[in-house]
Amino acid sequence: MSHWLDLYRMDDLLSEEERIIQRTVRDFVEKEALPHLPELWEKGEFPRELASRMGEIGLFGPTLSGYGLPGLGSRAYGLMMLELERGDSGLRSFASVQGSLCMYPIHRFGSEEQKTRWLPELASGKKIACFGLTEPDSGSDPGGMKTRATKDGDDWLLQGSKMWITNGTLADLALVWAMTEDGIRGFLVEKGTPGFTADSIKGKMSLRASDTASLAFDEVRLGPEALLPETRNLGSALSCLNQARYSIAWGTLGAAMACLEEAADFSRDRVSFGKSLDENQLIQKELADMLASLIQGRLLVERLAELKDAGEVTAVQISLAKRENSARALEIARRCRQVLGANGISLEYQAGRHACNLESIITYEGTHEIHTLILGKEITGKAAF
Ligand code: TGC
Ligand code: FAD
Numbered sequence: 001m002s003h004w005l006d007l008y009r010m011d012d013l014l015s016e017e018e019r020i021i022q023r024t025v026r027d028f029v030e031k032e033a034l035p036h037l038p039e040l041w042e043k044g045e046f047p048r049e050l051a052s053r054m055g056e057i058g059l060f061g062p063t064l065s066g067y068g069l070p071g072l073g074s075r076a077y078g079l080m081m082l083e084l085e086r087g088d089s090g091l092r093s094f095a096s097v098q099g100s101l102c103m104y105p106i107h108r109f110g111s112e113e114q115k116t117r118w119l120p121e122l123a124s125g126k127k128i129a130c131f132g133l134t135e136p137d138s139g140s141d142p143g144g145m146k147t148r149a150t151k152d153g154d155d156w157l158l159q160g161s162k163m164w165i166t167n168g169t170l171a172d173l174a175l176v177w178a179m180t181e182d183g184i185r186g187f188l189v190e191k192g193t194p195g196f197t198a199d200s201i202k203g204k205m206s207l208r209a210s211d212t213a214s215l216a217f218d219e220v221r222l223g224p225e226a227l228l229p230e231t232r233n234l235g236s237a238l239s240c241l242n243q244a245r246y247s248i249a250w251g252t253l254g255a256a257m258a259c260l261e262e263a264a265d266f267s268r269d270r271v272s273f274g275k276s277l278d279e280n281q282l283i284q285k286e287l288a289d290m291l292a293s294l295i296q297g298r299l300l301v302e303r304l305a306e307l308k309d310a311g312e313v314t315a316v317q318i319s320l321a322k323r324e325n326s327a328r329a330l331e332i333a334r335r336c337r338q339v340l341g342a343n344g345i346s347l348e349y350q351a352g353r354h355a356c357n358l359e360s361i362i363t364y365e366g367t368h369e370i371h372t373l374i375l376g377k378e379i380t381g382k383a384a385f
Helices: 016-043 048-057 074-087 089-109 112-124 234-269 281-309 315-339 341-345 351-361 368-380
Strands: 129-132 148-152 155-166 173-180 183-190 196-200 212-222
Touching: 016 048, 016 074, 016 089, 016 351, 048 089, 048 112, 074 089, 074 234, 074 281, 089 112, 089 129, 089 155, 089 173, 089 183, 089 234, 089 351, 129 155, 129 212, 155 173, 155 183, 173 212, 183 212, 183 234, 234 281, 234 315, 234 351, 281 315, 315 341, 315 351, 315 368, 341 351
Parallel strands: 129 173, 148 173
Antiparallel strands: 148 155, 155 212, 173 183, 196 212
């Protein structure tokens, strides 16, 4: 990695354990994932084998404790996400969904039986899970969901559908949020349960190396053990999003770093008008602007990690970091793509792929606008959603 990418020497702050984690994930991405990513992206695939390898390295639910989980700190988790997204947002997304959106709620809201059954297998990547909150007609406003779970004796009957669900067709387990007579609650629905189907969404122009699906539930009968007993209302679902939004705030910096390093290398080697591109002031300004933005993003998440480990982080602080770092990464990726000229639209380079991916990242886990409104509400006390 180029030394100037860490101009503020953030790596000096890392513990020995964090350094090992950083190196391990970076090696995994560079040697085992990156060589295959352009092809996977083009084919629109996320291979299951990658999940098992990511589990072996400990990338799923690493901040959770008990059930064989390591209980690592928030910076270690952030570094994992950053290194994964240097490869591709699809890798980080897979880990965010498995760890933050599925293992976290099972750990926090599940019964002892649910935790013992699912957490070790999800941590190892032997089983894959997905998180179903968004519906065809309600994304930003999940409180408007139409999926219903109604009581039938001791059982539940689940009816409805979910849309844009990461890991949806790969998943052995779907964590599904549904309206009940007691408000919104979470349910664990296993693959193969009669009436439950998952279909891959084709034709994506973004996050292609990721499985995105629609889920349908047609009179799906679930036993009482399917309910996550401690889920209470929409707040339970939204609390999971805080975990995943935190991972995005770190991860997107990785995508931006990959693009910036590539653009700097390219502009050094590319000759135009008899001199290398990076001798031009316009190109140097691009590189300087992007580095300054990247470093600001890193300082933001370093503080966020401290607050999180102290148990003091707020949802609004996480919203700001998700909003800012997704937007800065997208801007950096687009500007790098432009520095590369026509090469920037080729899968032989990374910037175009990252830029396309990052269009999803500013949209999922709360769109840029929704996070703007969350900040607006914090400032004014008025909800303008
Ligand atoms: P509102 O009345 O404001 O809140 C309902 C209850 O929830 C509480 N709450 C939160 N709790 C924890 N964390 C948060 N971030 C919370 N935000 C709100 C709130 O205090 C309240 O609790 P209570 O006890 O008073 O009932 O709800 P609202 O319906 O007005 O909506 C607020 C809004 C718009 C901010 C919320 O709906 C929202 O965040 N919308 C965006 C939806 C979203 O982000 N969906 C993401 C789906 S998952 C995904 O995209 C995965 S992508 C894959 C990957 O991560 O890689
Ligand atoms: P809408 O809510 O319809 O919004 C459309 C536009 O209107 C946006 O620009 C939005 O910002 C704007 N808007 C909406 N309301 C307001 C308002 N009040 N004021 C101003 N502007 C507003 N969901 C899951 O549950 N699980 C997943 O695993 C998952 N994975 C995803 C993977 C990918 C690749 C993508 C693209 C999405 C994924 N999502 C997932 C869904 C994602 O969370 C939603 O797309 C997102 O919350 C936005 O919802 P929407 O697409 O319905 O847009």
